[in-house]
Amino acid sequence: MNDIKLALLGSEGAGKSAVLVRFLTKRFIGEYASDTNSLYRKRLSIDGRQLNLEVFDPCSQSRGSRCILEEPVEWADGFVVVYTISDRMSFLNAKNILHQIKESRRETCKGEVDIPICLVGNKQDLCHSRQVSEEEGRCLAIENKCLFQEVSAAENYLEISNLFTKLIRHVMDYVKYR
Numbered sequence: 001m002n003d004i005k006l007a008l009l010g011s012e013g014a015g016k017s018a019v020l021v022r023f024l025t026k027r028f029i030g031e032y033a034s035d036t037n038s039l040y041r042k043r044l045s046i047d048g049r050q051l052n053l054e055v056f057d058p059c060s061q062s063r064g065s066r067c068i069l070e071e072p073v074e075w076a077d078g079f080v081v082v083y084t085i086s087d088r089m090s091f092l093n094a095k096n097i098l099h100q101i102k103e104s105r106r107e108t109c110k111g112e113v114d115i116p117i118c119l120v121g122n123k124q125d126l127c128h129s130r131q132v133s134e135e136e137g138r139c140l141a142i143e144n145k146c147l148f149q150e151v152s153a154a155e156n157y158l159e160i161s162n163l164f165t166k167l168i169r170h171v172m173d174y175v176k177y178r
């Protein structure tokens with residue numbers, strides 16, 4: 001298994017593109033195209049295995065509608081669900097997205113499965129205007145059996161890189177035993 005497909009999901013402006021670009025290029029640019037869906041490809045090596053990583057970064061999901069989710073949910077092996085710690089609405093949307101991923105996979109897999117998902121609380125640098133506590137994020141992740149990390153795409157690289165690596169390892173295990 002050499003192909004890993006990930007999808008980023010979350011409210012418009014949560015920082016999906018910023019988190020992804022940080023991981024892929026180590027850089028924070030500041031502004032990211034948001035009017036089209038993008039598919040990024042990268043070759044990387046994890047635990048001595050060569051992988052082709054594909055990441056789907058969708059355009060605006062501000063309407064939060066189901067149809068926007070359906071395509072990546074079917075396609076992806078794993079998910080990065082992003083919210084902003086200074087925006088409670090984005091956290092509620094992330095909760096909704098986690099629910100929708102589980103529901104749609106339950107239909108196709110006919111049962112409970114641990115889908116590789118990472119919940120990301122982004123913009124940790126804006127902690128002075130925090131609206132979601134780290135504890136709330138962690139609890140939501142535990143409820144949904146997913147990984148969790150608060151990050152700042154603006155300031156961190158290492159946390160984001162570690163997070164993707166963990167998620168990719170989880171996908172490799174998941175796909176192997178599926």
Ligand code: GDP
Pocket residue numbers: 010011012013014015016017018019029030031032034122123124125126151152153154155
């Ligand atoms: P997307 O719609 O989820 O893809 O969000 P973007 O990646 O386009 O980011 C939306 C805005 O938030 C942009 O202006 C980014 O520069 C900004 N942004 C993204 N990540 C961070 C962060 O960690 N800290 C701060 N302060 N701003 C961020």
Ligand code: MG
Pocket residue numbers: 016017018032033034057058059
């Ligand atoms: Mg974007």
